[in-house]
Amino acid sequence: MDPGEGPARAVVAHVGGAEDGGSMTTHARPEADERRLCWCCDNDFPVEDVVHLGAHPEVALCFDCARWVRRRAILRADAGRRGMRVGLRRVVAQMRAAVIGHGWHDRPVIGPVLRWIDRRMP
Numbered sequence: 001m002d003p004g005e006g007p008a009r010a011v012v013a014h015v016g017g018a019e020d021g022g023s024m025t026t027h028a029r030p031e032a033d034e035r036r037l038c039w040c041c042d043n044d045f046p047v048e049d050v051v052h053l054g055a056h057p058e059v060a061l062c063f064d065c066a067r068w069v070r071r072r073a074i075l076r077a078d079a080g081r082r083g084m085r086v087g088l089r090r091v092v093a094q095m096r097a098a099v100i101g102h103g104w105h106d107r108p109v110i111g112p113v114l115r116w117i118d119r120r121m122p
């Protein structure tokens with residue numbers, strides 16, 4: 001198992017049985033066509049395209065929403081801090097907000113380019 005996958009990648013199934021008092025937990029590999037609903041954007045994704053919270057594996061996030069949550073956490077942590085890296089992250093966040101505010105990320109030609117760039121930005 002890839003260390004980045006985490007325990008929530010496996011599907012937990014409860015199987016009843018007479019010998020063990022009627023309950024047994026097994027871990028099975030997810031089906032190829034299994035899908036999960038992102039708890040952030042409410043879209044569904046293949047099970048291999050979502051991540052789960054460690055203590056709450058029932059919560060699934062798509063990669064874009066996980067990236068968004070990470071960025072929000074970093075910006076919150078940066079509040080009150082100073083430095084070149086903090087300043088750079090703030091400038092990038094302001095540029096991102098301006099692009100989204102103008103709806104440029106949804107434009108037919110430049111939108112995919114901007115989203116590609118965004119996936120590689122801090």
Ligand SMILES: [Zn+2]
Pocket residue numbers: 038039040041042043061062063064065066
């Ligand atoms: Zn999502």
